Amino acid sequence: xxxxxxxxxxxxxxxxxxxxxxxxxxxxxxxxxxxxxxxxxxxxxxxxxxxxxxxxxxxxxxxxxxxxxxxxxxxxxxxxxxxxxxxxxxxxxxxxxxxxxxxxxxxxxxxxxxxxxxxxxxxxxxxxxxxxxxxxxxxxxxxxxxxxxxxxxxxxxxxxxxxxxxxxxxxxxxxxxxxxxxxxxxxxxxxxxxxxxxxxxxxxxxxxxxxxxxxxxxxxxxxxxxxxxxxxxxxxxxxxxxxxxxxxxxx
Amino acid sequence: xxxxxxxxxxxxxxxxxxxxxxxxxxxxxxxxxxxxxxxxxxxxxxxxxxxxxxxxxxxxxxxxxxxxxxxxxxxxxxxxxxxxxxxxxxxxxxxxxxxxxxxxxxxxxxxxxxxxxxxxxxxxxxxxxxxxxxxxxxxxxxxxxxxxxxxxxxxxxxxxxxxxxxxxxxxxxxxxxxxxxxxxxxxxxxxxxxxxxxxxxxxxxxxxxxxxxxxxxxxxxxxxxxxxxxxxxxxxxxxxxxxxxxxxxxx
DNA sequence: CAGTAGTGCGTATGGCATACGCAGAAGGGG
DNA sequence: CCCCTTCTGCGTATGCCATACGCACTACTG
Numbered sequence: 001x002x003x004x005x006x007x008x009x010x011x012x013x014x015x016x017x018x019x020x021x022x023x024x025x026x027x028x029x030x031x032x033x034x035x036x037x038x039x040x041x042x043x044x045x046x047x048x049x050x051x052x053x054x055x056x057x058x059x060x061x062x063x064x065x066x067x068x069x070x071x072x073x074x075x076x077x078x079x080x081x082x083x084x085x086x087x088x089x090x091x092x093x094x095x096x097x098x099x100x101x102x103x104x105x106x107x108x109x110x111x112x113x114x115x116x117x118x119x120x121x122x123x124x125x126x127x128x129x130x131x132x133x134x135x136x137x138x139x140x141x142x143x144x145x146x147x148x149x150x151x152x153x154x155x156x157x158x159x160x161x162x163x164x165x166x167x168x169x170x171x172x173x174x175x176x177x178x179x180x181x182x183x184x185x186x187x188x189x190x191x192x193x194x195x196x197x198x199x200x201x202x203x204x205x206x207x208x209x210x211x212x213x214x215x216x217x218x219x220x221x222x223x224x225x226x227x228x229x230x231x232x233x234x235x236x237x238x239x240x241x242x243x244x245x246x247x248x249x250x251x
Numbered sequence: 252x253x254x255x256x257x258x259x260x261x262x263x264x265x266x267x268x269x270x271x272x273x274x275x276x277x278x279x280x281x282x283x284x285x286x287x288x289x290x291x292x293x294x295x296x297x298x299x300x301x302x303x304x305x306x307x308x309x310x311x312x313x314x315x316x317x318x319x320x321x322x323x324x325x326x327x328x329x330x331x332x333x334x335x336x337x338x339x340x341x342x343x344x345x346x347x348x349x350x351x352x353x354x355x356x357x358x359x360x361x362x363x364x365x366x367x368x369x370x371x372x373x374x375x376x377x378x379x380x381x382x383x384x385x386x387x388x389x390x391x392x393x394x395x396x397x398x399x400x401x402x403x404x405x406x407x408x409x410x411x412x413x414x415x416x417x418x419x420x421x422x423x424x425x426x427x428x429x430x431x432x433x434x435x436x437x438x439x440x441x442x443x444x445x446x447x448x449x450x451x452x453x454x455x456x457x458x459x460x461x462x463x464x465x466x467x468x469x470x471x472x473x474x475x476x477x478x479x480x481x482x483x484x485x486x487x488x489x490x491x492x493x494x495x496x497x498x499x500x501x502x
Numbered sequence: 503c504a505g506t507a508g509t510g511c512g513t514a515t516g517g518c519a520t521a522c523g524c525a526g527a528a529g530g531g532g
Numbered sequence: 533c534c535c536c537t538t539c540t541g542c543g544t545a546t547g548c549c550a551t552a553c554g555c556a557c558t559a560c561t562g
Contacts, residue, residue, distance in 0.1 A: 007449050017453055026508025027558040053549065064511045066551080075550065123376065126423070128431045129446065136454050136462060143461035153468040154475070155483070162484045165420030166413070172377070173412065180379045195380065198258050202268055203387050210394035211387060217404040224405070232406070233413045240491030277539025278527040304518065315542045317520080326519065 009131065012077045016084060017133055031063055033071050037081045041118075044082065048182075049120040052082075079124050084132035086118040087111075090141045100245065101238055103145035104159075108167050108234055111138065115171040122168065122175045150249040159241055166237050170230050177223065188223045196220040260382065263328045267335060268384055282314055284322050288332045292369075295333065299433075300371040303333075330375050335383035337369040338362075341392045351496065352489055354396035355410075359418050359485055362389065366422040373419065373426045401500040410492055417488050421481050428474065439474045447471040 007014060014020045015033055022029075039060040043051050054075060055065045072078045091110050094103045115121055142160040151159065180191045196215055205212035214220065258265060265271045266284055273280075290311045294302050305326060306316045323329045342361050345354050366372055393411040402410065431442045447466060456463035465471065 007452055008445065009449065009453075023507075023560095025506070025558095025560055027510080027560095029509070031510095054551080055549075066512080067510050069551075070509065070511095125374065125376070126427065127434075128427045129424075131446070131449060131453065136450070136459060140459040140462045143465060147461065152470075153465045154470040157465065157470065158480065158483050159487070161420075161424065162417070162487055165417060165423075165484075169412075169416030169420055172416075176377065176379045183378075194259065195382070198260065198382060199387070201258055202260075202382065208387060208391040210398065211391045214394060214404045214408065219403075219405040219408065229409065232409050233416075236410070236413055236491035236495060237488065238491070239494040240487035240489070243490040243494070244487060274538080276529060276537075278529095278541080280540070282541095305520080306518075317543080318541050320520075321540065321542095 010073050010077050012072050012081060013132065016081060029070070031061060031067065031071060033081065035061060036068055036071055037078070037085050040078055040082050041085050044086075044120040045118060049123045052078075054078075076127060080127075080130065080132060083121055083124055083130065084134045086121050087114050087134050087138065089134055090138045093141055093144060100146055100149050101242065104142070104163060104241070105234060105238060107138075107142055107145050108163050111164060111167045112171060112230060115167065116174065119171070119175040119178055122172050149245045151245065155244070159244075162241070163234075163237060166233060170233060174226060189221075192223050193221045261324050261328050263323050263332060264383065267332060280321070282312060282318065282322060284332065286312060287319055287322055288329070288336050291329055291333050292336050295337075295371040296369060300374045303329075305329075327378060331378075331381065331383060334372055334375060334381065335385045337372055338365050338385050338389065340385055341389045344392055344395060351397055351400045352493065355393070355414060355492070356485060356489060358389075358393055358396050359414050362415060362418045363422060363481060366418065367425065370422070370426040370429055373423050400496045402496065406495070410495075413492070414485075414488060417484060421484060425477060440472075443474050444472045 007019075009017075011020065012033060036057060040052050040057045043057060043060060054068055057078075058065045058068050068078075072081070090107075094106055139160065142164070143156055146156045146159060149156075177188060177191065180195075181188060184191065184194075186194075199211070199220070200215050203211050203215070258270075260268075262271065263284060287308060291303050291308045294308060294311060305319055308329075309316045309319050319329075323332070341358075345357055390411065393414070394407055397407045397410060400407075428439060428442065431446075432439060435442065435445075437445075450462070450471070451466050454462050454466070
């Protein structure tokens, strides 16, 4: 709402974009957006997103709860800044001339790595499309990867959304498994086999023959290598994009 | 934790599976799981997931807050039941002999319709893989759709996860747009063009040339037909699966 | 040396999930 | 037929949460 440049962004987000220079008036701030966001991210990494409360973050910084509101308009803004911080700047782009498929695959893997390092990101309640510096930088990388494809801009966006959606949903499965492990204890194997056992007990094979067949095959009883799983799906997605690219650029 | 059949499921979930007959002892229950879940779903549909609190649901039923806990062990259980209720039973399967691609596409569209009718579902904080009757039924339908493909069970699961992940992430974009419309008001067009304008102001064209080019092209300024958008991505995903299927079954 | 904008933060409000325990209802065993 | 076990609804209380508001204070600007 407060809107000095007409961006319609919150003050804290404008600060993240490097606008909004500090006016030299009142007392020197004892904290900084950066320190607050760092503390919040550290807390989320160590104890999960649930541990991130305004009071707890303030305690981590040795400040009072309400002092944070001098830097952040609301908790949702803090969430947005946390996401920007955690996704970070994208890695350097591949060498020019790299094929779109290789470039897009690398982009997907890099994004997955960032999410894997910060599984709490997938639990942050989302409100809208992210307009933070780092997410725009990632977006740029994705668009650049598609430069040689001959796709129009609309198709490029759709492809980018498709790939990053896939990465998110795959990472979400990891986060779910991780949550189950934290909640009930045990190894991934134990969690998976317990899950399969429960399903076997509940799902009547007459009503759900295909599920029963799948359970009987044993694939549910132990987790695949997550990298293999990710590669498999990513290959499908890239194959699908390739079909489109080949149609647009037959040569 | 309470575990009469060794399923390891919560009491309310066992009730959803039809286990756990009512013991004829104490006073007749004045509520029912079904009524509670219905009220909660209605509330979420009308006022958003944020309106769903134990107290508010109870008020809707003319009961006290704490009485709900005789039916539901915790709010998370209520969430799970809400999701099961909202996704509902899957529509009847396609005629036998329908090709896998057509069947899988129909499955994806049906799932999208269910999500579109209940956008709040995408905001429910997830905890793990769903083990509810309806989600298993949906799963069954997906596996059945892949019956003729010759894929092994592990690949079928991956394909199912890929498609439903795509549906979820696409629906998530719809939910984001919807949230932005509710929050700031205006039509989808206005929301999109405001977004594009903000981005144009923030993203330096020198640092983000591909993004700038995309913004200049104007595709960001108005929302596509959402059905077109969905079809586009779904076609990519199905094309990718097709490549795999054709490789496994060249004939 | 005022005035003023910005600071940290104590206090208060209203919402939330939920633990606990009591009073009463209903069926079952003697 | 009656008591006892089991289950019900629910009032109360606890502790957490985000955050509005206002006060005291600080450091720069004119």
